[in-house]
Amino acid sequence: MVPLADYLVLSAVVFALGLYAVLTRRNGVAILMGIELMLNAANINLVAFNKYAAPGAVQGQIFALIVITLAACEAAVGLALVLAAYRSLETIHVDEINVMRW
């Protein structure tokens, strides 16, 4: 049986990949992709802890399902914001969207 720590290490690396994308990408859509990766890493943790730490309850899987739902909400609103920014500013590069910078 694969130990729990292996799942947690995998999730940590996926989280770091998502964080790298969020920190270094200029494109708003690519930043959203990084956020999706980070949410998936959290979900791996939740489901792995469900199996290894509390197999009697399905609480971890419930949590993962709620996170998936909220990730879908976040993607929908985030992409709508990207479209609105593109329509009014002609760019979706987040370092150029600085009209409110003093």
Add this chain to the structure above:
Amino acid sequence: MTGEAIAFYALAAVILVSGLVVVSSPNIVHSAVALVPAFLGITGIYILLGAEFVAGIQVLIYAGAITVLLLFVIMLTEGGTGLRLQQRNEQGPVGASVAVAIAVLLIAGVTHTTWGRGAGTLPAYTPGAIGQSFLGTNLLAFEGTSIVLLVSLIGAVIIARKEE
């Protein structure tokens, strides 16, 4: 090495390779398409962990809906995602060192902790148990999630709509 371990390491390799493509590809469309194998690999991880229902939802929502949504937005914002444009900002080294530091910290934390085993076994039919739980003890979370979903979808339509 058992079959479960082989499956786990193969799926982990798929996830990490496609994740690397997602974060490093200079072509944004390649990034979006590389999300699909990453999400499907995570689906395999869920199946290994005995969460078949979560795996099905993962395929439907992530590999299906969210990837298509991302591709549509990339196409609609062609001027902003063109191939010639610089896709990365100047924070490359800082971002990489922060990400590596977080990864090292997390990995050191999880490998130096002794994880106890919980009592009990997974239910034989997890979708049934999840349904019972959603309409029983977790009813409030279920209803709250549905309201958030409704509000965010209306908000997304209003934000993305053309101004009159």
